[in-house]
C-alpha cells in the first residue's frame with residue numbers, strides 16, 4: 287500500500303463519562319478515497335475533528351503527514367469540510383471564497399482555481415442564497431480546496447443532497463482522487479461509499495469495527511443454486527467443492543467465488559438434477575454494515 291497520510295493509534299475522545307471515540311487505530315494511504323462509515327453518533331465527526339486539529343484527543347495519538355494534526359505545516363496541506371463553513375447568503379460564491387482566501391492567505395487565482403475544480407466557475411457570481419443545496423455543498427468543498435491541499439477531510443459531504451446532487455458530489459470526489467488528492471470522507475450513505483471508496487473504516491459506538499477494502503468487507507460471494515431434486519443437487523455440489531454448502535428455503539447456498547459457477551452448474555446437471563436458477567449473490571456493503579453494527583449495539 288502507498289505511504290500512510292493519516293495514522294491514528296488508540297485515538298480516544300471522552301466527554302465526561304461518555305466515550306465518543308474509543309481507541310481507534312486507523313490508516314489512510316496516499317491517493318485513496320477512504321470512507322469512514324457509521325450510524326449517527328458513532329464518533330465519525332469527533333474523529334475527523336481530532337484529525338483536523340480542531341479538538342484534542344483524550345488519549346492515543348494521531349499523525350497527519352507524520353506530524354501532529356494542529357501543526358501549521360499540516361494545516362497548509364489539508365482541506366477540511368466539517369459541519370459546513372458559514373457562508374454569507376448575500377455574497378456570491380466567489381466573494382465568499384475570497385473572504386476565506388484572504389483570511390487563510392490565499393490569492394484570487396486560488397479562488398478561481400477552487401471554483402473551477404468544484405464546477406462552480408459559471409455560477410460563481412450569483413448570490414450564495416440562490417444556490418441549490420448541491421451547489422452549496424460543492425462550494426463547501428471548494429472552500430476546503432483553497433490552496434490545493436493534498437488531503438481533504440470531508441464530513442458527510444452528501445448529507446441532505448438529492449440523488450442528482452449525490453451523483454455530482456461522487457463524481458467530484460472521484461475526480462479529485464484521480465488528480466492525486468487523498469480523500470477521507472465520512473458517510474452513513476452506504477451505497478456511495480461502496481461505489482467510490484477504495485477502503486472503508488466501519489465505526490459504531492466509538493469503536494472501529496473493521497478497516498479494509500469494500501471487497502474484503504463483503505467477504506466471499508455466495509452461489510445460489512435452485513435445482514430439483516435438492517438432495518441430488520446438494521450431493522453434486524459437495525462433490526465438486528469443499529466450500530460450505532447448505533440447502534435452505536431459497537435453494538442451495540454455496541460460500542465460494544463466482545468463478546466456481548460453471549463447474550457447479552455442470553455438476554448439478556450431470557448428476558441428473560434440473561437446474562432452475564444459478565446466481566452469484568454478493569452481500570451488499572449495507573448488509574455487512576448492519577450485521578456488524580447490530581452486533582456492536584447488542585454487546
Ligand SMILES: Nc1ncnc2c1ncn2[C@@H]1O[C@H](COP(=O)(O)OP(=O)(O)OP(=O)(O)O)[C@@H](O)[C@H]1O
Pocket residue numbers: 301304305306324325326327328329330331332333474
Ligand atoms: N462536544 C461534545 N460534548 C459532549 N458529547 C459530544 C460532543 N460532541 C460529540 N459528542 C457525543 O459523542 C458521540 C459521537 O458524536 P459524533 O458527532 O462524533 O458522531 P457521528 O458519527 O459524527 O454522528 P452524526 O452522523 O450524527 O454526526 C455522540 O454520542 C455525541 O453526542
